[in-house]
Amino acid sequence: MNVQVIMRDGEAEYAVVPWAEYQALLAAAGRGAAQVVKPAAAPVSDEAPNWKNLREARGFSLETLARAVGISPSYLALIESGEREASDAIQHGLRRALGIGESGS
Template sequence: MSVQVIMREGAPEYAVLPWAEYQALLQAAGQAVAPAAEAASSPLSRLAELREAKGMSQADLARAVGISPHYLGLIESGEREPDSAILRSLARVLEVTDWERPS
């Protein structure tokens, strides 16, 4: 198992592991396994399509939002989930109104 441990002030705070390994752990613990389709239904799954429809490159959108093109690529691929400020900026730049997270 490939786990990345994130430390804060010398103590482990988070463990990061690949999605497939996380799903295997959930299954072994008798928990429900989240279907891959659930992740694909996220509004962010349309991010690249919306960006391209606006005629923007990743670099253009990243610059407008204030993040790096690399980070935007990670968001587009589903590897990273943006915080609420970045999500609001993406929605503003792409003129999308239904990207609010529940509180």
Template sequence: MDIQIISRNGEPEYAVLPWDQYQALLKAAGHQQPSPAPSPTVQAAPDQDLRPLADLRGLRETKGLAIETLARTVGISPSYLGLIESGERQPDAAIRRSLAWELGVAGWRDES
């Protein structure tokens, strides 16, 4: 068997082995594990991604945040945040995630 032992603090913690050998061990032990199916990825439409942040300015003002404060916290310039709020620019997924996090938009997630 081609097994790799991974240790932590000098003690074995994990054993890594090829998948076919793992399957053979399961079979020998009387266990059957289905082959993992690829998990489906669901991509939301761009409009759907932005819906929770559609009224970005309103969300920011409700939280009592100045545009400069929110922009710096998210890692963008206040002028760029102003462009996003006015609809002149569309933020990328990382900026949308940061904005949603800082504004407390519950359940908002984007895996891209």
């Protein structure tokens, strides 16, 4: 089995397996096949999302969201205040963690 282990603070946090192998594991466990559910596309906007409002609306603390994205809480605070601009990778992580579509809030 081809497994990638993602570590955080010296501990295994996630195991990533190829989709076909994941489906085989589900079948072996007597579970049905998994389906990919794509989030609904949000309206396209030229404005940057208000990350703080989105975070608070979903009940995330600054620390929890930052750790889910893999950045420090202080860096997320700078992004939320507009002092720093989030890279595309960080924006993708924020959208994923907050459960919003790729094109906006």
